[in-house]
Amino acid sequence: MSSSTIRKAIGAVKDQTSIGIAKVASNDAPELEVAIVKATSHDDDPADEKYIRRILQLTTCSRGYVSVCVSKLSKRLGKTRDWIVALKSLIVVHRLLNEGDLVFQQEIMFTTRKGTRLLNMSDFRDEDFCLVFGSEA
Template identity: 60%
Template structure:
């Protein structure tokens, strides 16, 4: 689960100046609707990506990505974000 989710998140947060492709966000939302494991994998992969990046574009895309997932994603995503910050 984690490798599949991490691959999609890395693709969504590329280093180019273009906005994140909606195709990747829809795929990630679809995966997260299937299992709580995918939600945990998503939170882990996004925090890992944010932690290791030195590129402001990737950091901004990650934050916008999290914002969109909090608005459009399952309610469990917000809970996982809270657990990850502790």
């Protein structure tokens, strides 16, 4: 088995685990969290438009959903070591900034002032890149 096949399998398991945890243990907005995980999945396919639209719809409905969305995207970006997940997360943020409610932009500004590092990717390291090129993670 090649390392990329193993990486894809581990990514799929991680996504399914995150979805299961969101459905069972999420107190904030389980439907939103599931949509974020599915839109930013580890697979090589582009982010599914259906889930991006669902995120846009949910964040337009409630300011509470906007803060949860910013929090979950920030957490996903901060924890991932997979360039595919990071790129898809940034695409979702871009779509929300362009097509979402103005409240989303305001929430990003507010959380940035509080110290949340939503778009700061200076610590990001892709594990596959480090393994191939011998960089320290």
